[in-house]
Amino acid sequence: xxxxxxxxxxxxxxxxxxxxxxxxxxYSGSPELFWYVQYxxxxxxxxxxxxxxxxxxxxxxxxxxxxxxxHLKKPFxxxxxxxxxxxxxxxxxxxxxxxxxxxxxxxINP
Amino acid sequence: xxxxTQTPRYLxxxxxxxxxxxxxxxSGHRSVSWYQQTPGQGLQFLFEYFSETQRNKGNFPGRFSGxxxxxxxxxxxxSTLELGDSALYLCASSPRxxxxxxxxxxxxRLTVL
Numbered sequence: 396x397x398x399x400x401x402x403x404x405x406x407x408x409x410x411x412x413x414x415x416x417x418x419x420x421x422y423s424g425s426p427e428l429f430w431y432v433q434y435x436x437x438x439x440x441x442x443x444x445x446x447x448x449x450x451x452x453x454x455x456x457x458x459x460x461x462x463x464x465x466h467l468k469k470p471f472x473x474x475x476x477x478x479x480x481x482x483x484x485x486x487x488x489x490x491x492x493x494x495x496x497x498x499x500x501x502x503i504n505p
Numbered sequence: 506x507x508x509x510t511q512t513p514r515y516l517x518x519x520x521x522x523x524x525x526x527x528x529x530x531x532s533g534h535r536s537v538s539w540y541q542q543t544p545g546q547g548l549q550f551l552f553e554y555f556s557e558t559q560r561n562k563g564n565f566p567g568r569f570s571g572x573x574x575x576x577x578x579x580x581x582x583x584s585t586l587e588l589g590d591s592a593l594y595l596c597a598s599s600p601r602x603x604x605x606x607x608x609x610x611x612x613x614r615l616t617v618l
Binding site: 429438439485490491493494496497 | 609
């Protein structure tokens with residue numbers, strides 16, 4: 396079964412502090428992992444894909460197949476990073492179905 | 506390009522009624538997926554369509570159905586509404602048949618009284 400777990404519902408850090416949002420997944424094949432973000436009053440949008448291996452808005456995420464994790468990290472948090480973050484998995488061949496984690500609400504305190 | 510649009514944005518219905526939600530994907534996108542978002546269950550996959558064919562369906566009762574038209578626009582229908590169907594219904598489109606980024610609409614907020 397496909398499953399994505401985000402253990403923290405809420406995460407609060409101070410501006411300038413490092414941020415790590417945890418994501419673990421369960422999937423027997425080779426999944427494609429994503430981080431989607433939803434800022435206040437905006438639609439859900441893609442932040443990162445593990446395949447692209449790029450840094451967006453200072454965020455990075457590395458797929459660790461051994462630990463089945465895809466944690467999101469940023470060395471220095473900014474106030475505009477406050478948002479809802481969802482980890483998602485796409486695994487079925489020939490399918491667009493995304494399995495989402497429950498989400499983590501990140502709050503950056505000034 | 507215009508983003509994914511969903512109509513209506515808000516709906517209020519009563520139990521037992523039926524409702525139809527509409528989604529217009531980004532021009533050129535042939536894949537459309539639907540998700541239900543609730544505070545308790547989070548984001549759950551409903552179904553996806555590609556070239557007018559339903560390719561996958563989530564674990565929802567048969568009261569939830571959908572279709573896709575030749576212009577890639579999609580509709581979902583919920584019959585015999587229940588209080589628990591109150592949710593934000595999101596539509597997403599993609600230019601790919603599988604994988605890759607999905608582009609989400611603003612959602613339709615359905616309230617069942």
